[in-house]
Amino acid sequence: MNRLNGKTAVITGGATGIGLAAAKRFIEEGAFVFIFGRRQDALDAAVAELGPNARAVQGSVADLADLDRLYAAVKAERGSLDIVFANAGAGSQLALGKITAEHIDDIFDTNVKGTIFTVQQALPLMGRGGSIILTGSSAGTTGAPAFGAYGASKAAVRNLARSWAEDLKGTGIRVNVLTPGSIATELAREALGEEGMKAFAAMNPLQRMADPSEAGAVAAFLASPDSSFMTGSEVAVDGGLAQV
Template sequence: MSNRFQNKVVVVTGGTSGIGLATARAFADEGASVFITGRRQDALDAAVKAIGGQITGVRGDMAELADIDRLYDAVQQKHARTDVVFANAGGGELAPLGAITEEHYRRTFDTNVKGVLFTVQKALPLLRDGASVILTGSTTSVSGTPAFSVYSATKAAVRNFARNWILDLKDRRIRVNAVSPGVTDTAGLDHLFGGGDAASGTKDYLAGLIPAGRIGQPEEIAKAVLFLASEEASFVNGIELFVDGGQVQI
């Protein structure tokens, strides 16, 4: 186990399950002081216990600006600066065109776009010059998915945040990149696909469409995030790194 992030301060939003949990654990395992967020206190407490190390849980919904302020207040109580922000909190639901409601649109854009925007903007006073910001995108930013247009639109927006923010932040040498997972084995994916046998069948079908022959694991996405956050990626800036077994390349 390396110590690439020894004495580093890392913020991971949406860190109580799936990709966020796996990434927070990976940062903690490499010596970072990690702050995670989650909307449910029981899930947050369970994640803090599972991760171990220098981990702090802050309850909050990143679609709410007051909760983002509370997150960074908690960081400032322990540290003078932040080295990495992984703006990962997000989610989506299936809704085909013709059945999209205003509430569906608002909820998805507030969480996936508004939340990411203000998670990063409100971090700026704390981020050290030369810091790293990673945004969670999705393969849906470049490929169509039935009944998933609103979610896909939010992830296209997130990808373009990275393109533009590298210009806004160039004088501070803050790198901004997006990691875009493909189909990944998480509880959220099971919920999206209806759970149980329905979810298993859908995942098996999707695995057959992926050149790697399987769906991804959260720990594999976490490795990509840690690479983008590390000095090994010091000249990587503004990219969308697909971690999808080759799915969008064919």
């Protein structure tokens, strides 16, 4: 399948988890991919795994100068950009009564500010047929103890897609949200442990956690012409967690 043949993609948070799985799938389907993240060692390992149709740029989505370097690299090598997967995210738990300004800044700088500027800085390189994908979360729909700031940031991401679908009228550029639930990423395994993974798996109707490749497959669909009549939409990859 070569739905993305000749396309150029940027994936933030692309060195691990959903981002890396999406990068693999995009390349399998013919795309050239730039991954962007904060850890140079993880980026180097990812590019070694992804092969010659991948490049890595180190930086933070919360830093406009870093994003400018990313898009300068894209322009210099590829000239234009077809797909932006704004996937970088941050989250931690603090219950109401213990929330700090630093906690809010850490989450919102990455999940909201970072998403906004990842997309805004990319627009001059994009044209008709372009696809923007934002990573949401089931936490943006459901409530969970101590996840108020994180859930609020992901609810904001969902609304950005709705607003940007209006802003992008007439450009031929689409914007949609991929909303994962429990994904068995490396980070999840480290944070939850075996018992925690089992507990999370039991929370959705499919009673398992998703492999990152399952989210990557949906990202490829949203990036491709197969989703050409979708914009402002949300696709839940959550095993039904927030749907029933």
